[in-house]
Amino acid sequence: MVTDTEITVYHRPATLTDLGTHYCPGCTHGIAHRLVAEVIDEMGLRETTIGVASVGCSVFAYNYFDFDFVQAPHGRAPAMATGIKRVLSDRIVFTYQGDGDLASIGMGEIVAAAGRGENITVIFINNANYGMTGGQMAPTTLPGMKTTSSPNGRDVESQGYPIRTAELLATQEGAGYIVRRSLHDPKNIRLAKKAIRLAFETQVRGLGFSLVELLSSCPTNWGMDPVDALRWIEQNMIPYFPINDFKVHPVIASLRI
Amino acid sequence: MVTDTEITVYHRPATLTDLGTHYCPGCTHGIAHRLVAEVIDEMGLRETTIGVASVGCSVFAYNYFDFDFVQAPHGRAPAMATGIKRVLSDRIVFTYQGDGDLASIGMGEIVAAAGRGENITVIFINNANYGMTGGQMAPTTLPGMKTTSSPNGRDVESQGYPIRTAELLATQEGAGYIVRRSLHDPKNIRLAKKAIRLAFETQVRGLGFSLVELLSSCPTNWGMDPVDALRWIEQNMIPYFPINDFKVHPVIASLRI
Amino acid sequence: MVKELLKGNIAIAEAAVRAGLQAYFGYPITPQTELLEYLSKRMPELGRTFVQAESELGAINMVYGAACTGVRVMSSSSSPGISLMMEGLSYIAGTELPVVLIDVMRGGPGLGNIAPSQQDYNQIVHGGGHGDYYPIVLAPANIQEAIDLTVLAFDLAEKYRSIVIVLLDGSLGQMMEPAELPPMQPLRESYPEWATRGAIGRERRIHTSIYLNPVEQEKTNLRILQRWQEVKKNEVRYKSYFLEDAEYVVIGFGTAGRVALSAVRAARAEGNKVGLLRPVTLAPFPAQQIEALAGSSKGILVVEMNSGQMLDDVMACVKGRTPVHFYGRPGGIVPLPDEVLVEIHRMTEKSGRLNGHPRDQWLERMVQHI
Amino acid sequence: MVKELLKGNIAIAEAAVRAGLQAYFGYPITPQTELLEYLSKRMPELGRTFVQAESELGAINMVYGAACTGVRVMSSSSSPGISLMMEGLSYIAGTELPVVLIDVMRGGPGLGNIAPSQQDYNQIVHGGGHGDYYPIVLAPANIQEAIDLTVLAFDLAEKYRSIVIVLLDGSLGQMMEPAELPPMQPLRESYPEWATRGAIGRERRIHTSIYLNPVEQEKTNLRILQRWQEVKKNEVRYKSYFLEDAEYVVIGFGTAGRVALSAVRAARAEGNKVGLLRPVTLAPFPAQQIEALAGSSKGILVVEMNSGQMLDDVMACVKGRTPVHFYGRPGGIVPLPDEVLVEIHRMTEKSGRLNGHPRDQWLERMVQHI
Amino acid sequence: MQTEIIISGFGGQGVLFAGQLLAYAAMEQSLQVTWIPSYGPEMRGGTANCTVIISDEEIGSPVVGSPKVVLALNLPSLDKYEPLVKAGGLLIVNASMVDRAPQRTDIQTVMIPASEIAESLGDKRMANMVMLGALLGNLPILPEEAIAKVLREHTTERMQKLLSANLEALKRGMNYLVEKVK
């Protein structure tokens, strides 16, 4: 209820449906959803956006956004998005993918989409593990980090090194906007939102493939309380996954939003 | 026949079998084979090496090398090689893959292998098209280049940009040695051989994933005579795919071979 | 109304274009590649969508995405590539979307070879990814049929919100025959009420194959199965030759069916009352027709370019009421009419051992010869 | 000789370890993930190979590579992941390598759900990638069987150079029962004469599935089929309950078979002469046994956790000699004994409509209830 | 003879563990036993339940529609399972967590303030033990000692520390005998 003498500083975005999410308490998937909804609202894209959910905790993303949505097989969201965007080139198409989905099983599809300069946007949630299946090692799991499939901590000798996805994709000519942001505190959340905005602006302008990697928490599988999980992002993930712009199309770089 | 008063400057490598290849005349796949055989000979690895052939013109590579060989599904050679290397860690395992195989259908597997720092060697033949199936566009096809599936020349807007594979893989922590070489003239062939040697040395020393990208000709599908095809590599491919070292493990960098 | 001399792969591609194909996604693989190559030129020319995908996995999921928007969409591949599409196909089936897929089969299993074969029968007709669903499977035996069935495929796909697979062997892809292409249909302008094309002025729509609650999943499966019952009722197609007075029946589809036709003619010329049933729809299978023939004939010979895959379906229809014989050439070999004639003789002269499974008997004979 | 209370997924994993598993490659997917998690700890502990692959495609091809070296190797997954392995499986079959695969099925098609189901029967038993080959398929119904069949799987794989798939539904993966694990077998020390392990002091060896010459491919296919005939002769396994004097027979595998056992017991308690056949090998299928039962019984009821997949195989054996009935719960629902008992009543009281396909009749009844 | 037991409650109430204890104890007695958790559509949190079947012959279905015994640790469980108990069967309810009495008249019911009893013994989480005790007291399918043995031998260190409290909880539960429903 807003009174005459007040302004609204924040209200729930219109493109979020009324349904409460199924995410664990404090999981920053929820923040990422909110930011996407805010950007879609601000850009007025509700009627023209089609989302592509992936397989992971965010598999039900389609329940929470009030626009058309489809759900892709594990890792194949960029291919589905390509199929949609190519026949509806004036629509806004984005995928929402986890790190297992995008950087493990779906690496082929995401590189190909970036290589093709597919004019889609990817919201990439890096929470350093496979949340949905109960916390197995992901390509993004940090060295030494314990998961249910690296019970003694990820041993880089036998289990390999974390993949820095944004850096990898930024090598692609077809990429218009590739950045990494984090969801661990208000300042970074604001920066994340701006990045999401710019990613969609990239698509609106037809400047190629755009991706925002978001460092995100998984309190449940990390076995931490939500506040500690955010601190863990800051202290452990950011040193390995630096917050940075890896590729920004000059048109976007010169934009004032 | 060597006489008393002569030295042998060059003889056919011992690890090449007697079988003539099935490659088209002047196809540099043959040169790449020869260089691998020379290196295996020089390093004395014939008895301990297991090769993994891929799907592409080099599918029959196993016919030409005198050591154990297996043949992988299209794009999956790195996974097969992983399976072998993990159970036979003291053997030398390498894949031999084309650009369609490695950079299109097999992108997921090669990134994962590099990410895991899989201690294998990859000989990667970039001939800017799908040779075996008759010259379709590959991820490496140059902008504007005509192929049977880009009949009007590759249009980067709709068909995407060529993928620079070595650069992309060099972003991986697990990679020990990633370079690009070319097979278009004697000097570059010599450098290519040295790179192949260093890639195997990387593996012998357990320094992680090694890959040599080789710019290679496809006279048949390019519709050129073999000599012109080499010139085409130099004039058209190298500007897009620079000859360079993208990642060299310090131990290898300090090696004198 | 003019016939042209057309190659199978090209004929199918152009037939799809004329049937209103709006988007094609594929990946090269012999012996299907010409189809993709043709469309790489033809589709952009018409301002329609063509994408050479990064793989068959990419292709089928691009098809999946495009199908969500309600456009006419197609992919094509050959045996190993089709295997890679199994997960995607299962999702498409679970999401109840219309999709057309062309499978130009080659020799296998594994990498095999590029010669004509019918090795995919089982995976297309019976297997085809996890789950309870059936694609419609059309099996042309000549170029005209390939054209007509390609056009039909789009209509059936939309009518039943189903996957429709046109299944042919590599020889049909490479062969030329005179055939007539259909007129160019206008592209669709209105879209089905389920299409996700952006929620302009309407409620949002969703396409998903998740039904976390098994009760919902079961309902979905039953709904899909009900639709399949409709297909079984309405869409069985087959061709019969000399069946009116046939004492013996040969059954074969696609190229094997054509080869059998030559053999049947030769047998007729010798005075043998032999007929041919050539299934045109492999799914739904002409089960009733075969059951009826089993009742009225003295023997049935199944001819395939594999080790006996449709054979099992025929035997299930025959139910032991008449002896079933088998002749197959797996691995990329097209059987010759003379070989089939020998088998017809074996059947009519009852010279073969008759107890045991026809596949076992055939195998015994084959291994003698290799 | 001591029984422990064991969970299916863990029991299978440890059974494989004790059977001499040297390398495991897999990818997480519910309801199979515990198996992978267990091995992620257990295998390295024993100095053996464990790799979490980048995907199921990666996993099956790592398995393929390791199998070339002659080690005991395994992967595991669940329905959608299994679909992704189809190409790899076809290659492995074409290369004639021994490989063990565990499929803990969930509900589908598509992403479906994680509840227990038997949706993969067709793709495992009939489909399974392009080409003419058959994997051996073992279907445990309890934890002890899951253990014993896992061990057997490795032996059969090597004996027949075959793919062996242990097929179970998610409930068996999650269930606990007392069971006895086998003793720890020593790891193999000598390797088959075909293993590619480096050509030390011998001629080189090659593993490939290409036979560009169709004649060579055909020979390969016939050789594989011959081996399969051996499997069919030697390896059929099933369990029978109350069949001696049974007038009616229920057939079900895995959990559906167990549920049916409870219903059969209840029917017996009512004085109905009903028995149960539970196939333990789905491939090779106990066809002769079912054929014999068809001759001696008044009716057969097939119970499955899908829309009737094994049903077709049973009907092919029955050949119309006795009425066949069907009851299935697709989509992730485990049928309850009471439901099956109702179906037994329907059969013994002949209260159902008997003409038409049993699947059609079942569907009619089901859609009334949803 | 076969007894089917469904134990149902909130996620944290230890219903899966209670079921496993029963299963271990049955195994110790050389009986056949199956334990199976339900997995509903909920991905995590919410209600949990398991079915334990104890028998002297090969067990058929590991799931049942009408169990002989239900242990309902909370209200949703009571609502869901009361109607399903086999006629003549036994329903044991954690009275601390429900606000209504069972309605069925053709079964035997035990209302036991399990959570309160457990709390009085030092840890609310032992309600599951109290419920198990009530089961054994009313339907002697297994001797008390069998459960005690399992608690001693098969449980984690933390449980070992609470061993005597747990045994006491079990005992207290055993004293709650069936109310003949009027």
Next chain:
Amino acid sequence: MQTEIIISGFGGQGVLFAGQLLAYAAMEQSLQVTWIPSYGPEMRGGTANCTVIISDEEIGSPVVGSPKVVLALNLPSLDKYEPLVKAGGLLIVNASMVDRAPQRTDIQTVMIPASEIAESLGDKRMANMVMLGALLGNLPILPEEAIAKVLREHTTERMQKLLSANLEALKRGMNYLVEKVK
């Protein structure tokens, strides 16, 4: 009436094209026709052949074991197909490219120096036309004019330029009539 024709030779000899000409011509005559290339194990290069079947009823098999007619443009083709020609059938051999005479006595054979004739007309590559001519001359399945029409209407520009030379080649071939094998 059905006539099966196999045309076989080296890759560059235009055997596939010759078969297509036949197929077009048959189509012009409202006959049924199939044209099918063989693809052997060779990936590229080597021998090429195609089978053309012309008939007045629906054509069954597009491939045959014993063709009525074989056009062998080189020695390997002669070796391979001579034994297969149907008894009473016709074998036409490019005598310029073989060093032996046919052996069969139950078929009719034509030995024609097709490559030489073609070369004399300006282009060795027209040997296929000469062979086609020999076919039409000896087995009038199609009128000469039908082929000529196709050559005029269905071929590429380059062929159009060589039209009269090609027609001449065809004619020259037609003059080579069957030798009755002794």
Next chain:
Amino acid sequence: MPVKGRVEVTEKYCKACGLCVAACPQSVLSLAMDRLNSKGYHPAELIAAGCTGCGICAIVCPEAAIEVYRELAKAAQPVQER
């Protein structure tokens, strides 16, 4: 005088994760331990005066459960009643 604000928590969305509580610079938020929402969580609530309407709690809330309002500065308020 500091800016005055207030927040409204839509309780049905709240999962008691505590991120807002931890993030509030004024420490005026807390979980209401005395009640459960329909999902079984103790929802967040304002427990003291001092909210500035800064919006930080809303920014960190994963459930979009918080709406934030801020009093218009006196000067900026329209003088006349509308």
Next chain:
Amino acid sequence: MPVKGRVEVTEKYCKACGLCVAACPQSVLSLAMDRLNSKGYHPAELIAAGCTGCGICAIVCPEAAIEVYRELAKAAQPVQER
């Protein structure tokens, strides 16, 4: 005096691609247009004196068809016959 060398072409391997011909710094290689090898190609051959045994032809040959020999410099030759 320039170094003297020679090459041997294993003709069965040669595919007449001409890469060696184009690469030879001494221009002493050519394709033997007067004969075909078993694969139907005109094999490469030395056509003139002047080969230095530099090995470049072997380095570019995709078929490993060329072996290269070089005369030992006089001084380096063992004086005594063995």
